[in-house]
Amino acid sequence: MDDFYQQNILDHSKHPRNSGRLGQPTVSREELNPLCGDKLHVDLLIEDEVVTDVRFTGRGCAISQAAASMLTEEIKGKSVAEVRAIGKDAVLELLGIPVGYTRLKCALLGLKAIKAGVYGLTDEELDDDELS
């Protein structure tokens, strides 16, 4: 268990980075994970195809909140194309722990919200298979 709840995960979940809402987001997205009851709201500010700001609020398990927090740091300053290219493995690398089948949904909730938001800019739907 001690190798699962590592210091960085506890730190991110207790003190989420980029917490809150944006005044005038380019796009907002809410995602739910029925397994743990995790809930995330993500606001993105996109200027000239670059994510210039991001905020999120949410409640849920430490894995879902920590992964979302780490992702917001990761995507700030990245181009929309770069954000679109982020996959499951990148999130697992950020977390740095083995995540089993059922917890994968928790770990990828933030990515799901961010990618679905970015895809929504061009009226595209996120294909769930991108996250499995």
Place this chain on the structure above:
Amino acid sequence: MTQTIAPQLDIERIRADFPILQQQVNGYPLAYLDSTASSQKPAVVIEAMDRYYRRYNANVHRGVYQLSEQATEAMEQARSKVARFIGAKSAREIIFTRNTTESINLVANAWGRSNLKHGDRILVTEMEHHSNLVPWQIIADATGAELDFMPIDGSGRLALDELPRLLSEQTKLVAVTQMSNVLGTINPVKAITVEAKKVGALVLVDGAQSVPHFAVDVRDLDIDFLAFSGHKMCGPTGIGVLWGRKEILQAMPPFLAGGSMIRQVGLRRSTWNDLPHKFEAGTPAIAEAIGLGCAVDYLSAVGMDAIHAAEQQLTTYALEQLAGIDGLTLYGPPVAERGGVISFNLDDVHPHDVAAVLDRHGVAVRAGHHCCQPLMEIFNAPATARASFYLYTTQAEIDQLVSGLEKCKEIFR
């Protein structure tokens, strides 16, 4: 003359995998010729389910403890195996149901109620099993849609030349079996799909008899739904599959409602979970899904093409032997257009009596209307006896059937 080169099955080795076949019935070795009703199970499938109950039984998609993780992973691996087995694009397109019947009822209710309206038409065939007929009758009644029927000829082949007449812009769905459970007829699904697409109709294929016996690829067939059962393909009862195109499944409302299928529930309103869970309300048949995944591995290892070729050989042999019995009526098309299912009647002996005599001879065959009463009407037979073959069937068992039928003739002379 064309020569089919297919890998030969090592039938004795295969039979050793099926514990149930190693027994005598009424003093004879068991000749199980009713795999069309339900197949037997190899030991690996039985053991896989046993292992789940003994070592990691827990509910799936709920707990985060190790047993639940293990159970969830095993079940989802089974889903992926099934997806690969039928050439599905994604495991999310695999909905676990109880059986073929439930899979078709799911489409009839969830898709039918939200897509059919007065004046729409559903095209089915005269050879459908009741499970691919009655759900459409009920949904037609409920929505004001009407049924059309593709007729069959005297040999039990679909009259394909009738298709253009039967299809119209009003046709919203074509529901067809890929292989008849009575006649053994293998229907040209691909050709039917080509015609159906011309009028924009969706195609649902009843794969209960085809998926267990030959390679079926949903993308190659270009169909929209495929329904089949685990227990006819070396898997357990209580587990079936509905495959559907993802975009169609996503647009469909749920069928059964309750746990697992929800995303968020309020007192007045709820939203639905992602595929496939949207269509899997309640605790699923976990052991059975794992068993089905194992059955798919087993069949794949033997090879679907080899299984089909062996069954064709057996069917050729059986048709030849049966044709030599005076007073025997055979139903269905020539061997090139059929699988290993042979329906027959012996003089005017009722098929139940034929089956009872055969049972005294250690031979298990089905007798009755085979859930195809309209088809029985067409052939003017109240019932038939039916022998069917699978990967473990031997020529000796067919010989045992033939000698049992000779015995039957003596008794009812």
